[in-house]
Amino acid sequence: MTTSKGLIESDILGHFGPYGGRFVPEALIGALDELAAAHLSAQSDPIFQAELAELHRTYTGRPSILTEVPRFAEHAGGVRILLKREDLNHTGSHKINNVLGQALLTKRMGKKRIIAETGAGQHGVASATAAALFGLECVVYMGEEDTKRQSLNVARMKLLGADVIPVTQGSKTLKDAINEAMRDWVTNVETTHYLLGTVAGPHPFPTMVRDFHKIIGEEARAQVLELTGQLPDAVLACVGGGSNAIGIFHRFISDVGVRLIGLEAGGRGVATGFHAATITGGTPGVLHGTRSYVLQDENGQTVESHSISAGLDYPGVGPEHAYLHDIGRAEYRAITDDEAMSAFALLCKTEGIIPAIETAHALAGAIHVGKELADAGHKDAVLLINLSGRGDKDVQTAAEYFGIPL
Amino acid sequence: MSLTPLQQLFVNLKSENRAALIGYVPAGFPSKRECIEVIKAMVAGGVDAIEIGYPYSDPVMDGPIIQAAADQSLRGGTGAADVFEVLKATTDLGVPAVVMTYWNPIERYGIENFARDLSSAGGSGVITPDLTIEESLPWASAAEKHGINRIYVVAPSTVGQRLADVTQQCSGFVYAASLMGVTGTRTSVSAGAEALVARVREVTDSPISVGLGVSTREQAHEVARYADGVIVGSAFIRLIQESSSFAEGLLKVQELAAELADGVRR
Numbered sequence: 001m002t003t004s005k006g007l008i009e010s011d012i013l014g015h016f017g018p019y020g021g022r023f024v025p026e027a028l029i030g031a032l033d034e035l036a037a038a039h040l041s042a043q044s045d046p047i048f049q050a051e052l053a054e055l056h057r058t059y060t061g062r063p064s065i066l067t068e069v070p071r072f073a074e075h076a077g078g079v080r081i082l083l084k085r086e087d088l089n090h091t092g093s094h095k096i097n098n099v100l101g102q103a104l105l106t107k108r109m110g111k112k113r114i115i116a117e118t119g120a121g122q123h124g125v126a127s128a129t130a131a132a133l134f135g136l137e138c139v140v141y142m143g144e145e146d147t148k149r150q151s152l153n154v155a156r157m158k159l160l161g162a163d164v165i166p167v168t169q170g171s172k173t174l175k176d177a178i179n180e181a182m183r184d185w186v187t188n189v190e191t192t193h194y195l196l197g198t199v200a201g202p203h204p205f206p207t208m209v210r211d212f213h214k215i216i217g218e219e220a221r222a223q224v225l226e227l228t229g230q231l232p233d234a235v236l237a238c239v240g241g242g243s244n245a246i247g248i249f250h251r252f253i254s255d256v257g258v259r260l261i262g263l264e265a266g267g268r269g270v271a272t273g274f275h276a277a278t279i280t281g282g283t284p285g286v287l288h289g290t291r292s293y294v295l296q297d298e299n300g301q302t303v304e305s306h307s308i309s310a311g312l313d314y315p316g317v318g319p320e321h322a323y324l325h326d327i328g329r330a331e332y333r334a335i336t337d338d339e340a341m342s343a344f345a346l347l348c349k350t351e352g353i354i355p356a357i358e359t360a361h362a363l364a365g366a367i368h369v370g371k372e373l374a375d376a377g378h379k380d381a382v383l384l385i386n387l388s389g390r391g392d393k394d395v396q397t398a399a400e401y402f403g404i405p406l
Numbered sequence: 407m408s409l410t411p412l413q414q415l416f417v418n419l420k421s422e423n424r425a426a427l428i429g430y431v432p433a434g435f436p437s438k439r440e441c442i443e444v445i446k447a448m449v450a451g452g453v454d455a456i457e458i459g460y461p462y463s464d465p466v467m468d469g470p471i472i473q474a475a476a477d478q479s480l481r482g483g484t485g486a487a488d489v490f491e492v493l494k495a496t497t498d499l500g501v502p503a504v505v506m507t508y509w510n511p512i513e514r515y516g517i518e519n520f521a522r523d524l525s526s527a528g529g530s531g532v533i534t535p536d537l538t539i540e541e542s543l544p545w546a547s548a549a550e551k552h553g554i555n556r557i558y559v560v561a562p563s564t565v566g567q568r569l570a571d572v573t574q575q576c577s578g579f580v581y582a583a584s585l586m587g588v589t590g591t592r593t594s595v596s597a598g599a600e601a602l603v604a605r606v607r608e609v610t611d612s613p614i615s616v617g618l619g620v621s622t623r624e625q626a627h628e629v630a631r632y633a634d635g636v637i638v639g640s641a642f643i644r645l646i647q648e649s650s651s652f653a654e655g656l657l658k659v660q661e662l663a664a665e666l667a668d669g670v671r672r
């Protein structure tokens with residue numbers, strides 16, 4: 001088996017240690033090779049990079065700002081807490097970073113149609129947005145269950161001109177939406193780019209999607225240094241497939257003193273089996289084209305995940321996270337639905353920011369970690385959190401959870 | 407290494423100057439007990455070899471018919487032991503059989519153990535539709551150790567050196583996917599199938615079987631003109647799904663098998 005050359009880069013076949021690689025129908029190999037080559041050449045093409053940077057400046061709204069949240073931090077042991085405001089990006093989350101990059105690659109490859117999967121709908125909205133911007137046909141696969149809990153985003157996608165196809169197979173959530181997208185791709189690969197929304201899937205997706213998101217950590221590192229004169233003690237992010245987390249972690253991986261903490265969806269508690277904490281509660285296996293941690297049973301069947309947050313409700317996770325976990329460079333913890341929702345409410349009331357429920361898992365993690373650090377005498381610690389998205393799409397779920405009549 | 411029953415079948419059929427008819431059914435479909443009845447009906451109708459599916463939760467190469475069958479089987483609790491049981495029951499009939507499975511169940515079972523238990527059940531090999539050759543090293547050595555065939559799928563998009571590299575890894579037969587797409591019945595067999603088979607012939611001496619979208623005598627006949635094997639799955643499964651009783655479904659399966667068997671005789 002091929003081993004990884006180093007900490008940060010996968011080998012040429014997309015392996016991070018024993019993870020990653022390609023487990024896909026042979027029919028897709030040509031398209032994946034084409035995509036890997038397009039990504040590689042774009043990485044070193046100043047024209048591509050300039051075009052993407054200009055889009056980020058004039059369309060996404062980058063750089064995203066850093067916000068210090070002292071009133072929230074009082075509830076986290078009184079440490080300093082800084083939010084990297086990806087929620088202020090156009091379309092409301094970090095997802096746009098990856099989508100614009102892949103949409104440019106789609107143009108570069110001469111393809112006219114994109115397909116995407118979506119859970120929370122954020123990636124679907126971002127994809128539909130990019131399709132509108134670039135004049136591409138766009139089909140979004142979304143689990144039927146998710147079309148209900150994120151109905152506002154379904155309407156947004158339709159307004160943007162995308163076809164939203166509800167997926168009724170299996171658990172009717174993100175995993176099944178990915179299956180349907182893969183089937184579409186196998187059938188239409190000649191004309192279609194699969195715009196995968198996270199750092200999972202077959203090579204080159206995990207590295208490519210990370211490369212489009214690493215700008216988060218690059219900006220944040222400089223912003224934290226400027227504001228505090230030091231590196232943060234810990235960087236925290238929620239982990240579904242792991243794209244916002246790897247985006248903010250990546251620039252810090254070589255800063256060995258900086259703790260990297262991924263917060264997974266603990267659902268009703270990992271011990272109950274109703275969760276989506278893939279690294280915390282899963283085992284190594286293969287799902288959706290890559291080897292990583294997977295929630296699976298003794299026969300290797302994928303087990304349904306459970307989370308109040310549609311965007312984290314996925315039984316897999318990106319292979320680079322699996323590797324960072326195994327080598328001990330990053331820590332992964334599970335946050336329950338209830339912990340996430342109380343952190344959600346706290347940020348709303350103390351700082352006037354409504355976060356996505358996905359993101360609220362990272363906020364809850366910060367409350368735990370802040371208290372631990374304060375208890376250990378590090379009251380001056382600095383925590384950097386990736387505020388991956390805003391909560392407009394979650395108002396209905398939150399209102400139901402808190403018993404607010406609509 | 408001695409020939410597997412599957413390899414022996416292709417040798418025998420060469421002298422009969424006809425293609426092999428290979429029938430697919432997921433283990434545990436429509437139930438653990440009834441699956442072997444479906445296989446017996448296929449064999450009674452004239453199917454030469456059986457491909458037993460290991461039902462999987464995320465079958466990205468399968469269309470709605472096989473997805474529904476796999477779902478039904480999984481709800482019935484089908485696991486590795488059931489796959490090996492129906493495999494053994496099939497090979498006990500003297501019929502060559504292979505297992506078709508997505509990769510994760512093998513990895514979970516233990517690669518070496520899977521090859522060993524497949525071989526003990528008399529299985530000839532395994533079709534692995536999502537295992538790329540780059541990820542195949544452990545599987546290659548396990549399969550070699552236990553004397554079983556490794557069957558990879560190539561597609562119309564598989565070209566150049568890649569086609570040679572993949573087919574070189576194949577033994578038993580090369581699985582040629584007739585079109586870019588998932589399993590399911592089609593009104594016609596893609597014209598791309600014949601071209602693909604011709605390209606595969608240029609790079610390997612292995613027998614070549616065509617699958618995806620074959621469901622009628624005419625289609626089987628057409629494919630048998632240029633291929634060494636014809637694989638039929640969804641068409642059989644649909645008959646079971648759509649029949650008002652299992653007994654009726656079995657009759658129809660046997661009838662279809664007989665028609666297809668007629669088709670593969672050129």
Ligand SMILES: Cc1ncc(COP(=O)(O)O)c(C=O)c1O
Binds near residue numbers: 198
């Ligand atoms: C705001 C937000 N954060 C996080 C996620 C989870 O994805 P990932 O782990 O890839 O960042 C999503 C997914 O929909 C999201 O919308």
